[in-house]
Amino acid sequence: MASFAHPLSALTADEILLCSKLIRANFESPQSLRFKGISLQEPSKEDVSLFELSGVVPARRAWINYYIAGTRFFYESIANLGERRVESNIMVPAGLHGPTDDNEILQVEKLTLADPGVQEEIKKLELPPGAVVVCDPWIWGADAADEDERKYQCYMYMRAARNSEHLDSNHYAHPLPFSPVFDTVTMKVTRIEHVPTGCDFETKPTGPVRITEPNEYIPELNDLRTDLKPLVITQPQGPSFVQEGDVLKWQKWSFRLTFNYREGMVLHQVSYDGRPLFYRISLSDMSVPYGDPRPPFHKKQAFDLGDTGAGIMANDLKLGCDCLGAIAYVDGLIADEEGRPLEKSNAVCIHEQDAGLLWKHTNYRTQRAALVRKRELVLQSIITVSNYEYILAFIFDQAGELAYEVRATGILSTQPIDPGVSVPWGTVVHDGVLAAYHQHILSLRIDPEMDGEHRNSLVCEETAPMPLSPETNPYGNGYISQRQVVKTSGGYDLDSKKNRVYIIESSSKVNPVNGQKTAYKIHVPAFQPLLAQENSFHYKRADFADHSIYVTRFRENELFAGGQYTNQNKQTTGVRKWSARKDSVQDEDIVVWVQFGLQHVPRCEDFPVMPAEIIKVALKPVNFFTRNPATDVPPSSQEINQSTLIRSSACRQSCPTQELGPKL
Structure with a gap:
C-alpha cells in the first residue's frame, strides 16, 4: 500500500x-x-x-x-x-441517506425518460418534430415525517426543436408541467405528479404544450461582441508560491491543502510568519431553500455539500478559462460508486492575482508617493450542482488577511407558468418560465489555534456613543468600543447599528505594543436568516441558517453544520443541536461557524445564465502584529510592472523610479 x-x-x-x-x-x-x-x-x-x-x-x-x-x-x-x-x-437510522453522485443521476435520467408512463405524458405534449425532452433529477427534500425511502423528484424540460442538435441548448427555457417521482430502491418511476402553472395550487392534466422562443447562453447560438481585445496576464519569472506535497508556502503564509468528496478544499495548519492561526478551515455546509409554497416545489431545498459534495461535483478547470496567469493545478482523489479511486483532474487551481493597491501614502510636502500593490494567492475550485455553479476560493493577501469567497453563477432552476400570470414568490424571466425566490446560505467552519494556542475565546465587539457629560464628553462626539467574551455555546447575530463584530482571541498571548490579546476579526456580510417557519422541514433541516455566528466546544466528528446526513433529513442534527449543550467556550478549544449568503430574488438579467454574485468572509488580524505586516513588500514601479501607455491618454506616463527614495 x-x-x-x-x-x-x-x-x-x-x-x-x-x-x-x-x-x-x-x-x-x-x-x-x-x-x-x-x-x-x-x-x-x-x-x-x-x-x-x-x-x-x-x-x-x-x-x-x-x-x-x-x-x-x-x-x-x-x-x-x-x-x-x-x-x-x-x-444508519432509517430516514437518513447518503449523497447522490454523477453516475446515479445519469442513471435516474435514463430510466425516467424510458419509463412507459413518462413516455405517455410526453406524447400528450404534442411536441414539434426534433424537440428533445430532458430530465432534471432533484434530491427529494422532506415532505412527511414518516417518509424513509430515498427518492428523486424529477423536473422535466425540453430542448427547443430549432436548436435540439446542440446538446447544450438551454432546456431551462422550456419547463414542462409534469414531474415523475423516482425510487432508488426499485430504480423505477413510482408515480407522476403534475405541477401548478397558475397563481394557485391547482394542477391540470398534461396537454399540448405551448411552444416558446429559445433563450440560449452558449456562444455559438448568440451574436458575440467584436470589440473586446485580449488581456494577457504573464509572470515571466514564474509564481512566488512553493508547493511541497500538501504544503503551500507564499509570502509568509504556510498551510496544508487537502481535498475530499464532501468539502472539496480543506486547509489545515494555517500559519503566518511561523505563527499558527487556524488548525482547520473548510466550507462546511450550504442550504438553498426555495420559497414556492406549492407541491411539489415546496420540498425544494438543496444541500449542495451534504446532498451532493463539493469534491464529487468539482469541475476539471481549464487553463486560460477558469484561472488566468501562471497556474498550478491540484488533482482531487475521491471514490466512485464501486469503491474505486476516481481522480478529479485539475480540481483546484492555484495562482496569484493583482488586487489593486495594498497601501499608499503621498507626503504632500515632498510629493513623494510610497505605494505597494496588493498581491493575492488564490486557491479556487468550481462545482456544478445541476443547474448552479459555485466558484469557491480561499484568498490570502500580504497583510495577514485570509478570505473565503463564493461566486454564484450558472442557470436558475425554472418551472412553467401560464401566460399573463404572476406570483408573489417568483419572477417571470422568459415567456412561460418562472424562477422562484430562494436563498443561498453557507457555513464556513473555523477551528482556530490563535497564536499557537488551541484554547481560544470568541469576543463580541461593539462601538457605542459616550453619554453626553461635561467632564468626559462635553461636545457629544465621543464614542468607544466595548468588548464582551462569549461564555457559552450558541447562535449569535450581527447588528450593523452597533457595528457588532466577532473576534477570535488567543488565550494568553498579548501584543507587546498595547497589551491586547492577539486575535483575528471575522468580517462577514449581513444576510437574511432562513425565512421558512420554525415548524417547517426547511427550518429543521438547515441547522445553521438562523444565525450569523455559531460557536461550539470542539468535539471529534462535528464537521458539518447541517449534520452528517442532510439528504432527506427531517430534524435538527447539526450545529443548532450541538450549541444547545451550552458548553463553556471561554478559553476553550472552540469551533466558530460563520454563516453568510444571498437572498436571490431573480431578475430577467439572471437568465439564460446568471452573472456571478459575489460574497466573501474575511479573517483579519487584530493586534496580532506590532505594525502593518506588509511594510516589507517591495514597492511598485513601472520597471517591474511593465504597464503600457495608451498614447491618447492624458495621464502621466509612469510611476517615477525615484519613488524608491534617494540613494544613500
Whole structure:
C-alpha cells in the first residue's frame, strides 16, 4: 500500500481500494454494494501534535459510507488501514441517506425518460418534430415525517426543436408541467405528479404544450461582441508560491491543502510568519431553500455539500478559462460508486492575482508617493450542482488577511407558468418560465489555534456613543468600543447599528505594543436568516441558517453544520443541536461557524445564465502584529510592472523610479 506523507494527507488510491476491499469482505455478494463516500478519518489534534514533535505515527483510519444496492440499508464504517480491518460497521437510522453522485443521476435520467408512463405524458405534449425532452433529477427534500425511502423528484424540460442538435441548448427555457417521482430502491418511476402553472395550487392534466422562443447562453447560438481585445496576464519569472506535497508556502503564509468528496478544499495548519492561526478551515455546509409554497416545489431545498459534495461535483478547470496567469493545478482523489479511486483532474487551481493597491501614502510636502500593490494567492475550485455553479476560493493577501469567497453563477432552476400570470414568490424571466425566490446560505467552519494556542475565546465587539457629560464628553462626539467574551455555546447575530463584530482571541498571548490579546476579526456580510417557519422541514433541516455566528466546544466528528446526513433529513442534527449543550467556550478549544449568503430574488438579467454574485468572509488580524505586516513588500514601479501607455491618454506616463527614495 502506498505510504502517506502526513497524518492529515488525503487517502491514496491504494488506501481507497483497500477500504472497499475490507467492506466487501463482510458480504456474500460484494458486487451489490454502492459506495457513497470514502475519506480520511482525521486523527486527533493530540496525535497530530505528537507526530510532529516526535514522529509517532497515529493509526491511519478511513470513514466509509455505502448502500446495499437494491435495498434501503445504509451503513457507516470505520476502517483501520494499518491493521487492515473494519473497526466499526453500523447501519444508519432509517430516514437518513447518503449523497447522490454523477453516475446515479445519469442513471435516474435514463430510466425516467424510458419509463412507459413518462413516455405517455410526453406524447400528450404534442411536441414539434426534433424537440428533445430532458430530465432534471432533484434530491427529494422532506415532505412527511414518516417518509424513509430515498427518492428523486424529477423536473422535466425540453430542448427547443430549432436548436435540439446542440446538446447544450438551454432546456431551462422550456419547463414542462409534469414531474415523475423516482425510487432508488426499485430504480423505477413510482408515480407522476403534475405541477401548478397558475397563481394557485391547482394542477391540470398534461396537454399540448405551448411552444416558446429559445433563450440560449452558449456562444455559438448568440451574436458575440467584436470589440473586446485580449488581456494577457504573464509572470515571466514564474509564481512566488512553493508547493511541497500538501504544503503551500507564499509570502509568509504556510498551510496544508487537502481535498475530499464532501468539502472539496480543506486547509489545515494555517500559519503566518511561523505563527499558527487556524488548525482547520473548510466550507462546511450550504442550504438553498426555495420559497414556492406549492407541491411539489415546496420540498425544494438543496444541500449542495451534504446532498451532493463539493469534491464529487468539482469541475476539471481549464487553463486560460477558469484561472488566468501562471497556474498550478491540484488533482482531487475521491471514490466512485464501486469503491474505486476516481481522480478529479485539475480540481483546484492555484495562482496569484493583482488586487489593486495594498497601501499608499503621498507626503504632500515632498510629493513623494510610497505605494505597494496588493498581491493575492488564490486557491479556487468550481462545482456544478445541476443547474448552479459555485466558484469557491480561499484568498490570502500580504497583510495577514485570509478570505473565503463564493461566486454564484450558472442557470436558475425554472418551472412553467401560464401566460399573463404572476406570483408573489417568483419572477417571470422568459415567456412561460418562472424562477422562484430562494436563498443561498453557507457555513464556513473555523477551528482556530490563535497564536499557537488551541484554547481560544470568541469576543463580541461593539462601538457605542459616550453619554453626553461635561467632564468626559462635553461636545457629544465621543464614542468607544466595548468588548464582551462569549461564555457559552450558541447562535449569535450581527447588528450593523452597533457595528457588532466577532473576534477570535488567543488565550494568553498579548501584543507587546498595547497589551491586547492577539486575535483575528471575522468580517462577514449581513444576510437574511432562513425565512421558512420554525415548524417547517426547511427550518429543521438547515441547522445553521438562523444565525450569523455559531460557536461550539470542539468535539471529534462535528464537521458539518447541517449534520452528517442532510439528504432527506427531517430534524435538527447539526450545529443548532450541538450549541444547545451550552458548553463553556471561554478559553476553550472552540469551533466558530460563520454563516453568510444571498437572498436571490431573480431578475430577467439572471437568465439564460446568471452573472456571478459575489460574497466573501474575511479573517483579519487584530493586534496580532506590532505594525502593518506588509511594510516589507517591495514597492511598485513601472520597471517591474511593465504597464503600457495608451498614447491618447492624458495621464502621466509612469510611476517615477525615484519613488524608491534617494540613494544613500
